[in-house]
Structures are given as structure tokens and as C-alpha cells.
Amino acid sequence: MNKRAIGAIIILMSAALLGIAVIQWFWIKRAVDLNEENFEGRVLTALSRIKDNLLSDENLFENLDILKPGINNPFADSGDGFLQRKRLREAKEISLLLNTESAFDKTLKDRLDKHVKQQFIEQGINLKYDYGVYSKENEGFIILNGNYTVVPSGIIEASDLGSSLEQSLYDSRYEIPLFKIDETLKLYFPTKNSLLWADVLPQMISSIIFTSLVLFCFIYTLSVIFRQKKISEITNDFINNMTHEFKTPIATISLAADSINSPVIIKEEGKIRKFIGIIKQENKRMLNQVEKVLQMALLEKDDFELKFTGVHMNEVVSLASQNAELQVAHRDGQISIDLNASPDLIEGDITHISNIINNLLDNANKYSPESPEIRVSTENAKQGVEVRIQDKGLGMSKDAIKHIFDKFYRVHTGNRHDIKGFGLGLSYVKAMVNAHNGTIKVESEPGKGSEFTLFFPYRQ
Structure with missing residues (x-):
């Protein structure tokens, strides 16, 4: 509309x-x-x-x-x-x-x-x-x-x-x-x-009640219209991003396949292996994107199972930071780590806990315009462990903070169009944190960066 x-x-x-x-x-x-x-x-x-x-x-x-x-x-x-x-x-x-x-x-x-x-x-x-x-x-x-x-x-x-x-x-x-x-x-x-x-008080009260009901329905209808309009815009944005995310690896795979068929390349085994590696990498990239969408579909239906085991948060944070450090260093940035939590044992699904930290580190890197400065720390809190991930990136407005955990929502970045993604990462993070009986808080100011604070209860 x-x-x-x-x-x-x-x-x-x-x-x-x-x-x-x-x-x-x-x-x-x-x-x-x-x-x-x-x-x-x-x-x-x-x-x-x-x-x-x-x-x-x-x-x-x-x-x-x-x-x-x-x-x-x-x-x-x-x-x-x-x-x-x-x-x-x-x-x-x-x-x-x-x-x-x-x-x-x-x-x-x-x-x-x-x-x-x-x-x-x-x-x-x-x-x-x-x-x-x-x-x-x-x-x-x-x-x-x-x-x-x-x-x-x-x-x-x-x-x-x-x-x-x-x-x-x-x-x-x-x-x-x-x-x-x-x-x-x-x-x-x-x-x-x-x-x-x-004498007219009963009629007046009934008139006020029914008029208020009509007004409430009117306001509710408008809120539904605006909500659906917003969902439509977010969905269109998601489709555009998804098309772009799939178009790039498909084009890369197509070029690699054409190169392998080339009479010049087909005789060189080393180059063939190189192009096959590119095809596998891009294929894996597409599978990861599809997996994200499927995961959100399962989360929507509450149709997922968590394999709870003992998880040491210091190890998870350290490994995730090491994986992200390569991408951050490529942009002349750095990640500082302070692992102060002791004890750090929580109960959770190691795969999803790792995905939570990876998603937040990925966002901190993507939304830092240049030379990212990211700080990751763990601390003991009452009855659990806190994980803080801070960056000095673009930051967010108060209105954006209200919606960042909505499915398909992406923070507007002005004239920047190089930040890729479906808008599913933080929605997934929020759902998984809740599934682990944890909490997530956000503090952010435009131009000053953001801080995400995660809490997970100790293993009983």
C-alpha cells in the first residue's frame, strides 16, 4: 500500500x-x-x-x-x-x-x-x-x-x-x-x-465507550498497516540482499567452470585444482547463507533441539576472536581480548554459542567504517558469566536499537552499500540467547560505536 x-x-x-x-x-x-x-x-x-x-x-x-x-x-x-x-x-x-x-x-x-x-x-x-x-x-x-x-x-x-x-x-x-x-x-x-x-450520563458513558472502541480499532488498524508496510519493505530488502549474496558466488562458480573448460587451462592440473577450490569455497558460502535462512525458519516454529553440554566461555570467545582476527587485520584493525571470567563454565549448545559470538564479532567488523577497534571481554556476574563485545564503529540510534533483533531488519548506513547480509544475524542471536536462558543488552550512540553484553547462567 x-x-x-x-x-x-x-x-x-x-x-x-x-x-x-x-x-x-x-x-x-x-x-x-x-x-x-x-x-x-x-x-x-x-x-x-x-x-x-x-x-x-x-x-x-x-x-x-x-x-x-x-x-x-x-x-x-x-x-x-x-x-x-x-x-x-x-x-x-x-x-x-x-x-x-x-x-x-x-x-x-x-x-x-x-x-x-x-x-x-x-x-x-x-x-x-x-x-x-x-x-x-x-x-x-x-x-x-x-x-x-x-x-x-x-x-x-x-x-x-x-x-x-x-x-x-x-x-x-x-x-x-x-x-x-x-x-x-x-x-x-x-x-x-x-x-x-x-439523566444523560448513561448515554454519554456508552457513547464515550463505543467511540473509544472505534478509535482504538482505528489506531490498531493504522499500526497494523504501518507494521505490514515496514515488513514489506524489510522483506523486499531481504530479497534484494539474498539475490545479491547468491548472485556473486554463482557468477564466480560460472567463471571458474568456464575457465576449467578452456583448452588452455584444461591441460594444467594446478590451475584446475585452483578453480575447483574456488568453486567449493563459493558453494560453501551459498550453503552457509541457505543454512541461516533455514535456521531462522526453524526458530520461528520452535522446531529445533539444543545439545546442552558444559561450555567454557573463555575458550569459545578466544577461538571466535582468532577466527575474526584475520578479517579485522585485513582492514588494518585489531581485536583485544580480556578473559577475566573464572569460573567460566556454562551449560549450552557449543555450536550455537559459537555462532552467537561469531555473529556479534562479524557485525562489529562490518559496521566499523575503517580500521576496526574491537574489544572482547568475559567477566563473572551474579550466577553467571558476562561477555562484552565493544566496537568503535557507526553506532545506532535509539530507534534502531528497538528493532535490531527483528527478523530481516538491517541498520541504515546512509550512502554505504557495501555491508552485506540478510538481517538475520541478530535475530538469530536473540533467539539463541533466550533459548539458553540468557540475556542480551545493547548500548550504542551514533558515531561512537556499540556494546553488546551477553549473560549466560552457570552450569548447575
Whole structure:
């Protein structure tokens, strides 16, 4: 998949995710707005009924005040018995109202508090609230939550509830004028938003969960695409390298075979032996490359057996270093060896342990631009032996270190194209170290070289 197709997929999926998120937010916000409209309707209904009830109380008091003089003297200005008896009956009926006067003979704050609680119960408003009566004449609240904040004549109780509450009430849109033009009843609900959002909380949580799942799948899909793209690039690189690795020995064998068939060469036994030696060497080289690929295939399937025996790491490191020294010396380099581990006996497969050291020494040589300087050492560690292989070569970036043990991965070397290989060496090293219950660590900086530290447990 090319970069343009991947870019198009990212744009389309991002747009789809953004569209889903916006639509879901619109639905949730619409549900909250509907809840708020419903809540506001109930609050306004409660305010209207509170005002009506307070007006009814005031009208009743006014009627009682008008009737009191006549009730106190029911026979006044009566000229005959019939009129007296009629007024007597009216006086008895009105006296029933006077008996209830004590129930209504409460201050405004008490009646207001009673009506607020009653109407909230009737309207199903089960929410923390604050209320107050604002007076334009006093330029402030004269009642807050059932308490006077100023002292009217004849009333001795008062309360100061603070400017924060007063400001919240003053800014509230839930209000209604009372008896006087300059007095307004105001309501404030500090937890209103929590109530409005609580109803849509299940939908919001489910929306977030499903959107997150889609987002996770989107990210995972992208990671798979990029991983497959990287694998494809690595595989193509492997095929190109493999073709090059096989092409050279095949061409050499072909030239050697043609030379043997030459009438001039066929008569000289020494030259024939020389060309036969070249053919065998190149054939062995190809077999080694094929063996590496087959080994990695077996490692992938875990289809291999290790022949564990006692292995002396100092001997293995010494022999591998001697074999690599010829190639290093050919490039005017050197290998220094410090064999300090004692005891050095571990349990492992001698063939694979040797291959591990050979691969690391080969890499140290290949990735040193000129005059390689390689240091190999063994040391005792807790419950095992450590082998360190250091070079002063090209080094690696932190990103490269993360991938060097991946199959077919090869460190980029800029404009250098003379470093051969399939990218299987370190993958094989990592797999074999794990199979021996060991560990491998890498430290490297670009331009300063690399250090590989191997650990193998002692033989039990």
C-alpha cells in the first residue's frame, strides 16, 4: 500500500470519527437542553403558584381586617330583631375565619418558606435550592432562605448569609415579582447542572465507550498497516540482499567452470585444482547463507533441539576472536581480548554459542567504517558469566536499537552499500540467547560505536 492510499485512509477515518463524535455530542446536548426546558417549566410553575398563594394570604388578611369591627359588635345599628338574628348568623360564620387567623398570622418569611417547600414537592423538584426576596428600594435581599437580612419594624431576627449567595441569586433567571413592584422572588439551584447531566450520563458513558472502541480499532488498524508496510519493505530488502549474496558466488562458480573448460587451462592440473577450490569455497558460502535462512525458519516454529553440554566461555570467545582476527587485520584493525571470567563454565549448545559470538564479532567488523577497534571481554556476574563485545564503529540510534533483533531488519548506513547480509544475524542471536536462558543488552550512540553484553547462567 503506497503512502497516498494510507494518507487517504487516515483522512477518511479521522473525518468519520470526528463526524460521529460531533453528532453524538449534538444529541447529548439536545437531551440536556430538553431536560433544562422541562426543569425550567416546573420552576416557573412553582414560582407562579407561590406568588398566587402569597396573594391569597394577603387578601384573606385584608378581608379579616375589614370584618373585625362588625364582628366585635354584631348588633350595632340594628333596628329590629330579624336584622339582629341575621347578623348573628353571619357573625358565627365569620368567627370561624377569625379562629384560623392565628394559623396565617405569620411573618412573610415563614409563609414564603412554607409555600416554596410545598410547591417544590408538588412539582417534583427534589434539588438543593436557595431563594431570596430582592428589594430595589433597599438595593439588596431582604429575605434569604427563610431569614431576614434586614430588620423590619416589629421583627427582631436577622441573618447575614454572605455576598456569594446573594450574587448567585441576583444573577439567577428564575424570578417573579411579588406584591410590591420593587420586590422580586428569586430562586437559585447550585446543583442544577448535575441534575440535568445525570439523566444523560448513561448515554454519554456508552457513547464515550463505543467511540473509544472505534478509535482504538482505528489506531490498531493504522499500526497494523504501518507494521505490514515496514515488513514489506524489510522483506523486499531481504530479497534484494539474498539475490545479491547468491548472485556473486554463482557468477564466480560460472567463471571458474568456464575457465576449467578452456583448452588452455584444461591441460594444467594446478590451475584446475585452483578453480575447483574456488568453486567449493563459493558453494560453501551459498550453503552457509541457505543454512541461516533455514535456521531462522526453524526458530520461528520452535522446531529445533539444543545439545546442552558444559561450555567454557573463555575458550569459545578466544577461538571466535582468532577466527575474526584475520578479517579485522585485513582492514588494518585489531581485536583485544580480556578473559577475566573464572569460573567460566556454562551449560549450552557449543555450536550455537559459537555462532552467537561469531555473529556479534562479524557485525562489529562490518559496521566499523575503517580500521576496526574491537574489544572482547568475559567477566563473572551474579550466577553467571558476562561477555562484552565493544566496537568503535557507526553506532545506532535509539530507534534502531528497538528493532535490531527483528527478523530481516538491517541498520541504515546512509550512502554505504557495501555491508552485506540478510538481517538475520541478530535475530538469530536473540533467539539463541533466550533459548539458553540468557540475556542480551545493547548500548550504542551514533558515531561512537556499540556494546553488546551477553549473560549466560552457570552450569548447575
